[in-house]
Amino acid sequence: xxxxxxxxxxxxxxxxxxxxxxxxxxxxxxxxxxxxxxxxxxxxxxxxxxxxxxxxxxxxxxxxxxxxxxxxxxxxxxxxxxxxxxxxxxxxxxxxxxxxxxxxxxxxxxxxxxxxxxxxxxxxxxxxxxxxxxxxxxxxxxxxxxxxxxxxxxxxxxxxxxxxxxxxxxxxxxxxxxxxxxxxxxxxxxxxxxxxxxxxxxxxxxxxxxxxxxxxxxxxxxxxxxxxxxxxxxxxxxxxxxxxxxxxxxxxxxxxxxxxxxxxxxxxxxxxxxxxxxxxxxxxxxxxxxxxxxxxxxxxxxxxxxxxxxxxxxxxxxxxxxxxxxxxxxxxxxxxxxxxxxxxxxxxxxxxxxxxxxxxxxxxxxxxxxxxxxxxxxxxxxxxxxxxxxxxxxxxxxxxxxxxxxxxxxxxxxxxxxxxxxxxxxxxxxxxxxxxxxxxxxxxxxxxxxxxxxxxxxxxxxxxxxxxxxxxxxxxxxxxxxxxxxxxxxxxxxxxxxxxxxxxxxxxxxxxxxxxxxxxxxxxxxxxxxxxxxxxxxxxxxxxxxxxxxxxxxxxxxxxxxxxxxxxxxxxxxxxxxxxxxxxxxxxxxxxxxxxxxxxxxxxxxxxxxxxxxxxxxxxxxxxxxxxxxxxxxxxxxxxxxxxxxxxxxxxxxxxxxxxxxxxxxxxxxxxxxxxxxxxxxxxxxxxxxxxxxxxxxxxxxxxx
Numbered sequence: 001x002x003x004x005x006x007x008x009x010x011x012x013x014x015x016x017x018x019x020x021x022x023x024x025x026x027x028x029x030x031x032x033x034x035x036x037x038x039x040x041x042x043x044x045x046x047x048x049x050x051x052x053x054x055x056x057x058x059x060x061x062x063x064x065x066x067x068x069x070x071x072x073x074x075x076x077x078x079x080x081x082x083x084x085x086x087x088x089x090x091x092x093x094x095x096x097x098x099x100x101x102x103x104x105x106x107x108x109x110x111x112x113x114x115x116x117x118x119x120x121x122x123x124x125x126x127x128x129x130x131x132x133x134x135x136x137x138x139x140x141x142x143x144x145x146x147x148x149x150x151x152x153x154x155x156x157x158x159x160x161x162x163x164x165x166x167x168x169x170x171x172x173x174x175x176x177x178x179x180x181x182x183x184x185x186x187x188x189x190x191x192x193x194x195x196x197x198x199x200x201x202x203x204x205x206x207x208x209x210x211x212x213x214x215x216x217x218x219x220x221x222x223x224x225x226x227x228x229x230x231x232x233x234x235x236x237x238x239x240x241x242x243x244x245x246x247x248x249x250x251x252x253x254x255x256x257x258x259x260x261x262x263x264x265x266x267x268x269x270x271x272x273x274x275x276x277x278x279x280x281x282x283x284x285x286x287x288x289x290x291x292x293x294x295x296x297x298x299x300x301x302x303x304x305x306x307x308x309x310x311x312x313x314x315x316x317x318x319x320x321x322x323x324x325x326x327x328x329x330x331x332x333x334x335x336x337x338x339x340x341x342x343x344x345x346x347x348x349x350x351x352x353x354x355x356x357x358x359x360x361x362x363x364x365x366x367x368x369x370x371x372x373x374x375x376x377x378x379x380x381x382x383x384x385x386x387x388x389x390x391x392x393x394x395x396x397x398x399x400x401x402x403x404x405x406x407x408x409x410x411x412x413x414x415x416x417x418x419x420x421x422x423x424x425x426x427x428x429x430x431x432x433x434x435x436x437x438x439x440x441x442x443x444x445x446x447x448x449x450x451x452x453x454x455x456x457x458x459x460x461x462x463x464x465x466x467x468x469x470x471x472x473x474x475x476x477x478x479x480x481x482x483x484x485x486x487x488x489x490x491x492x493x494x495x496x497x498x499x500x501x502x503x504x505x506x507x508x509x510x511x512x513x514x515x516x517x518x519x520x521x522x523x524x525x526x527x528x529x530x531x532x533x534x535x536x537x538x539x540x541x542x543x544x545x546x547x548x549x550x551x552x553x554x555x556x557x558x559x560x561x562x563x564x565x566x567x568x569x570x571x572x573x574x575x576x577x578x579x580x581x582x583x584x585x586x587x588x589x590x591x592x593x594x595x596x597x598x599x600x601x602x603x604x605x606x607x608x609x610x611x612x613x614x615x616x617x618x619x620x621x622x623x624x625x626x627x628x629x630x631x632x633x634x635x636x637x638x639x640x641x642x643x644x645x646x647x648x649x650x651x652x653x654x655x656x657x658x659x660x661x662x663x664x665x666x667x668x669x670x671x672x673x674x675x676x677x678x679x680x681x682x683x684x685x686x687x688x689x690x691x692x693x694x695x696x697x698x699x700x701x702x703x704x705x
Contacts, residue, residue, distance in 0.1 A: 053079055058373075058394055078394065085112040098123050126376055142169055158436075171202045174252040174268070201252075203270060221256075221264060221398065229258035232288070235295045237267065239285040249273050249350055253285055257358065259292045265360040267296070273352025296358045361398060370397040370404045372425040374437035381416050381443045385479035388412035391437030395425040403428045414439045416479060416510070442510070447477035449485075449506040449514040458525035459497065464559035466522045468495050473504040473516065480509030495522050497559055524593035528557035530564070532587055532599040537606065538574070539614075540687045545575040545605045553587035553599060560592045576607040576687070608647075608687040612636045615680050621673050628654055628677075639688075648690030654681050 052060035053067045056078050060066070066079035071093055085095035086102045094102040095112045101124055102110060111124035128138040131147040139147040140157045143166050147155060156167035163180035170184035171177045176199065177189035183202035190203040229236045239255020251271040258264050289295040375393035389412060397404050409422045418440045425433045452471035460466050469492045475482045484507040489500065499521045507513045533551040540546050549571050555564045566587040568574065574583050582602035589597045606614070615632055619625040635650035658678055 055079060055081060095124055097126060100124070140167060142167060174254065174270075175202050176200060177202045225258050226262065226264060230260055230262065233260050235259050235289040235292050237285070237287050237289070237295065239267070239269075241269070241285055243271075249352060251352065251354075255285060257295060259295075261292075263292065263360050265358055267356055267358045269354050269356040271352040271354040273350055296356045369431040370402075370425040370427040370433045371395060372423055372433035372435040374421075374423050374435035376438045376440070378440040378442060381441050381445065381479060383445075383478070384413070385443065386413035386415050387439075387441045389414060389439045389441075391421045391423050391435075391439060393437075395423065395433070395435075397427045399427070399429070414441050416441045416443050443479045443508070444510075444512060445477075445479065446512040446514040447475045447482050447506045447508045449473060449475045449504060449516050451487075451502075451504050451516040451518045454519040454521070456521045456523065457495070458523055459558060461526065462558050464497050464524065465494050467492060468520050468522070470502070470518075470520065473506070475506035475514070477506075477508040477512075482506050483509050489520075495520050497522050497524060524559045524591060524595065526558045527595040527597045528555050528561055528589040528591045530555050530587055530589040530597040530599040532585075532601040535582075535602040535604075537604045539606050539611055539683060540576045540608075541683060542686050543689050545573055547571060548574045548603050548605070550585065550601070550603075553589065555589035555597075557589075557591040557595075561589060562592045563590045564588070565590075574603050574605045577604050578607075579610055608684050609636070609639060611680065611684045611687065612639065615677065615684065618673070618677055618680060622677075628657055631657070644688055644690075648685060648688055649694055651681050651685050651688075651690065652694065655685075 052058050053070075055067075055070060059079060070079040070081065071083070083093040083096075085093075085099075087093060092100065094100050095110065095115075097112075097115060115124040115126060128141075131140045132138060137145070139145050140155065140160075142157075142160060145166055146162055156162050159170075160167040161170045161182040161184075162168075163182060165180070168181050171181055171189075172184050172187065175183075177183050178200055183189050187202040189200050191200055225236060225238070235257060237255055237257040239253050241251060241253030241255075243249060243251035249272070251269075253269040253271075255267060256265070257267050372395045373393040374391045377389045377391055379387040379389045381387050390406070391408065392406055395404060395406060404425050404427045407424045407426070409424065410419065414421075418438055421437050421439050423435050423437060425435075451473050455468055455470050457466045457468045472491060473485065473487055475485045484505070487502050487504040489495065489502060499519050501517050501519055503515060503517045505513055505515045531554040533553065536548060536550060538546050538548055552570070553564050553566055555561045564587065566585055568583075568585060577583060582604045584600045584602055587599045589599075612632060612635060616629065616636075619629050619632060622628065631650045631654045635647040635654070638644070638646035638650060655678065658674055658681075
């Protein structure tokens with residue numbers, strides 16, 4: 001017995017009634033109790049063979065595809081935490097495989113590292129997973145042009161078909177098709193009734209055993225339904241479909257089936273016929289058939305539609321094998337379904353012929369091969385400049401109790417660069433499956449860089465800088481050559497006074513860089529120059545000597561003079577020096593580095609005795625100076641014997657004679673010379689501290705000023 005086209009609520013009720021009596025049996029196979037694998041999230045059919053939808057698990061084939069809060073990451077082929085790369089300014093995940101490019105406001109403005117923006121999909125994609133054409137474009141993958149001969153492939157990626165200009169995913173039975181969208185092997189692009197009109201759809205070839213995608217069937221496997229089929233000794237099927245009616249009718253249905261002997265797989269049914277109504281409907285189907293041979297193959301369907309209102313009607317269906325129908329036998333199965341469309345004729349009749357093809361993917365008699373899933377991985381090279389990695393993306397066997405082993409060719413470890421790797425999955429039945437992935441090994445280790453010791457140098461003569469040559473930095477790299485090594489400022493450069501940091505950088509062949517630094521210190525080691533003013537001889541102006549002023553010391557330096565000092569300073573009172581002796585004035589120049597230079601000059605301050613000698617010379621300029629000279633000589637003799645008072649009296653008499661005026665009888669008048677003599681005598685008396693009036697010869701003695 002076989003029923004079809006039950007409405008959604010009828011399917012749920014049917015499944016509940018069918019299995020409520022087998023609950024104890026379902027416990028024994030694992031899904032009523034703890035599942036055979038850790039499934040924190042399952043498909044609508046109690047997925048237990050293959051976990052799905054959670055972090056690190058494959059996407060579930062039903063909605064929602066991933067567990068709430070997760071998203072499908074095309075680079076890992078698994079469900080991942082939300083937004084692993086970034087969030088665009090519109091609040092969407094972005095930058096990862098299959099996601100839009102991140103915009104400027106998101107803070108990234110790019111695809112995730114290692115991905116590229118694919119204009120055909122307007123998403124970030126893996127880089128050229130199949131090949132690169134001679135023009136440098138990605139080729140051979142979905143919606144990419146075919147690879148040309150020069151690329152080394154000259155084809156589309158395995159599993160894809162060549163459209164008019166690009167590689168396409170082959171369309172399966174029931175999908176629209178055309179020259180640019182070819183059909184999968186086992187189906188052909190045929191003009192059929194589509195939505196009340198004619199259109200091209202992929203239709204299963206007669207006698208084919210290729211149905212849909214076996215991975216979809218595996219994702220919907222339910223041990224409860226398998227146990228129910230075995231307990232009821234029936235073939236059970238679940239499916240979904242759609243039909244269109246416009247005088248002629250077309251229906252396509254696909255789903256999964258379970259047999260009494262443990263077979264499980266996909267099926268597709270195509271029906272073509274006539275019907276006296278107009279409309280379209282979508283439905284969920286559930287049914288049961290006595291044997292697997294009755295389920296698949298050619299059959300006949302009789303429809304009788306009773307109107308409810310203008311947009312819905314009840315379809316009463318009778319199913320029979322084609323041979324039984326021709327022999328006049330009654331339908332072996334019947335059922336009703338609510339359809340939605342335009343109810344033109346209240347009661348209408350239709351008849352269709354149907355073909356059902358199947359593909360067994362689970363069952364002891366026809367075990368399915370393992371499923372190989374590959375990915376592109378990126379790893380970091382170790383100290384040997386290589387790395388081990390697996391391209392496996394969760395390969396598995398959907399057959400209960402069957403284990404798988406994995407092998408890669410070439411085997412790990414992999415050298416730096418991108419290596420194509422073929423993964424071979426072998427199950428315990430000896431069946432194999434292969435897929436291709438890539439291992440990219442990146443060198444992220446910077447080169448070893450060593451800087452020389454810091455340098456100290458003195459300034460060049462006469463300059464506040466120095467040319468310094470230092471030992472060059474050294475660099476090495478274990479995985480590639482050092483392609484660049486420099487230091488700034490370079491060795492031999494002119495370095496200014498003070499400390500300068502020299503920065504060195506080394507870059508290897510994989511753009512890894514290392515830096516180090518050292519210092520070059522230039523010190524001012526040159527003393528300043530210093531020039532002293534000329535020596536001076538001055539007359540004492542009093543008993544303490546004389547105030548002496550002199551020109552400043554003149555200093556210079558290759559960098560900068562900080563200070564110039566002299567001792568005794570200009571303007572100081574210099575004491576009377578004995579004849580033949582001097583007072584030294586010392587100048588000291590200091591530069592900013594603390595270097596010093598000294599220079600000296602002499603100052604001789606004449607006392608009364610030396611000034612009397614000078615006075616005698618001065619008197620020689622007068623024509624009649626005998627009397628004046630006599631008094632000066634008398635003062636000198638008195639001073640030599642220590643009779644200062646007698647010397648003062650003699651000098652006073654000289655002043656009195658000079659104040660009497662010139663000797664007119666002789667006709668001599670030399671006012672300038674006489675004034676100089678008066679000044680000299682007055683100064684000598686000041687040095688001797690002579691009183692204004694006459695003093696006794698013994699009033700002042702040697703030792704007085």
